[in-house]
Amino acid sequence: MKGNLKLVVIGGGSSYTPELIEGVIQHHGQLPIGEIWLVDIEAGAAKLQIITELSKRMVEKSKLLIEIHATTDRRKAIAGADFVCTQIRVGMLEARKWDEQIPLKYEVIGQETTGPGGLMNGLRTIPVILDICRDMEELAPDAWLLNFTNPAGMVTEAVLKHSNVKSVGLCNSPIGFQKWLAEFFELPSERIYSEFVGINHLHWVSDVFVDGVSRIQQLIDYPQTYHASNVPYQDWSHRFLSSLKAIPSYYLSYYYRTDELLQEQREAGRTSGSRAEVVQRLENELFELYRDPELAEKPKQLEQRGGAYYSEAAVLLMKSLHNDTRDIQTLNVRNGRIIDFLPEDASIEVNCVVTKQGPIPLPLSKIPESIKGVLAAVKQCESLTIEAAVHGDHGLALQAMVHHPLVPSVHIAEQLLDEMMQCNQAYLPLFHSSNPGKGVKGG
Known part of the structure; x- marks a missing residue:
């Protein structure tokens, strides 16, 4: 029997899509999807065709x-959708390479979601996502937008502030950590509860309970914790974790170990290349596999791509929204008053009960005092970036860059912004305005 739900995947030519198809197949009994529309731009049409043929073989x-x-006709696909997943990369891997390489010239962390690269990624991406939202408001007003386009926190907040679309942001890091905990304790994840505090790619686990008993100290005392292949990582100092009384996301290495990671990034640039270049090689290998007409399943090599479990998280969220399961998932949602020192309309990454009406964030039992400064500072930079992206405001973009904790001075911020915006001109049309105080410097 054919299902009655329509799923649209914007960025359907992504190498991640086979994992999403696998999840839809595995959970079809609870998530009766009858149509999947894979959408991409003309530049991605060849990859879209390869992914489509593999998806058909899997089904x-x-x-x-x-x-x-x-299709490359986004509006045709969106019409009447129940769920729209966004997994796009504006500017493709070439733009990611700029995000990573240009900051390094100024002795600043280069990364696609953190620091200057993350801010530039937001400026490129937010207007495109809001265009998709306008199509959804017109053609699928009851649909849910599930976003795992980076920078996911900024994109989610932009949608919540500047559209009427029902939207939730997802990240693979929390679900990856939960799976790591299940292996660590050798228990089913249903018996483990982790409290996440923070925003996307800037969160801490403030406590972990097994059968209601706190086990955070045991994890602090253990010499290793969860990390991902796409972020350089070394074990945290035990002295540091003991005084923090929490476990930082591996993305916090960029803030807590800045000098070391700068050195690692420079060394990688001389040897294996930037992460964008590594990903490009992995993508080429994956698409060679995907072309095989005998392949009818997600290949194991996809796990090396980074972002493992993204699609599993998306399918679980769709299933919970559809069935009103009221289970707990870690999501990017509107703050309200959950983190009281952040704006109510900020996007935060916390545990939520998922209902048919949407996720309801759970109150936090504790927020470590020492994390509040960096959390508030980065969130302010993200909010400035969102408004800069929406209005094409160069001044706001500069303020976001200047005040980011990873940028050392006004002078470097100005140089970084000018060079990065120059490279990204083709993807920043709103900044080419004749209004005073707006537009790329000199143009």
Whole structure:
């Protein structure tokens, strides 16, 4: 029997899509999707075709009645959708390379979601996502937008502030940490509860309970914790964690170990290349596999791509929204009064009960005092970036850059912003304005 739900994947030519298809197949009994529309831009049409053919083979092997459609007509796909997943990269891997390489010239961390690279990624991406939201408001007003386009926290906040679309942001890091904990304790994850505090790519785990008993000290005393292949990592100092009384996300290495990571990034640039270059090689290898007409499942090599469990998180969220399961998931949602020193309309990353009406963030039992400064500072930079992206305001973009904790001075911020905006001109049309105080410097 064919399902009655319509899923649209914007960025359907992504190498991640087979994992999403696998999840839809595995959970079809609780998530009866009958149509999947894979959408991409003309520049991604070749990859879209390869992914579409693989997706059809996967569905055929499953013997489920799911129609797979591919199109570059976004509006045609969105019409009547129940769920829209966004997994786009504006400027593709070339723009990510700029995000990573240009800051390094100024002795600043270069990364696609953190620091100057993350801010520039937000300036490129937010207007495109808001265009998608306008299509959804017109053509699928009841649909849920599930965003795992980076920078996910900024994108989610922009949608919440500047559209009427029902939206939730996702990240693979929390679900990855939960799986790591299940292996660590050798228990099913249902018996483990972790409290996440923070924003996307800037969160801390303030406590971990097993059967209601806190085990955070045991984790602090253990010499290793969860990390991902796409972020350089070394074990945290035990002295540091003991006084912090929490476990930082591996992304916090960029803030807590800045000098070391700068050195690692420079060394990688001389040897293996930037992360964007590494990803490009992995993508090429994956698409060679995807082209195989005998392949009818997600290849194991996809796990090396980084971002493992993104699609699992998306499918679990869709299933919970559809069935009103009221389970707990870690999501990017509107703050309200959960983190009282952040604006109510900020996007935060915390545990939520997922209902048919949407996720409800759970109150936090504790927020470590020492994290509040960096959390508030980065959130302010993100909020400035969102408004800069929406209005094409160069002054706000500069203020976001100047005040980011990873940028050492006004002079470097100005140089960084000018060079990065120059490279990104093709993806920043709102900044080419004749209004005073707006537009790229000199143009």
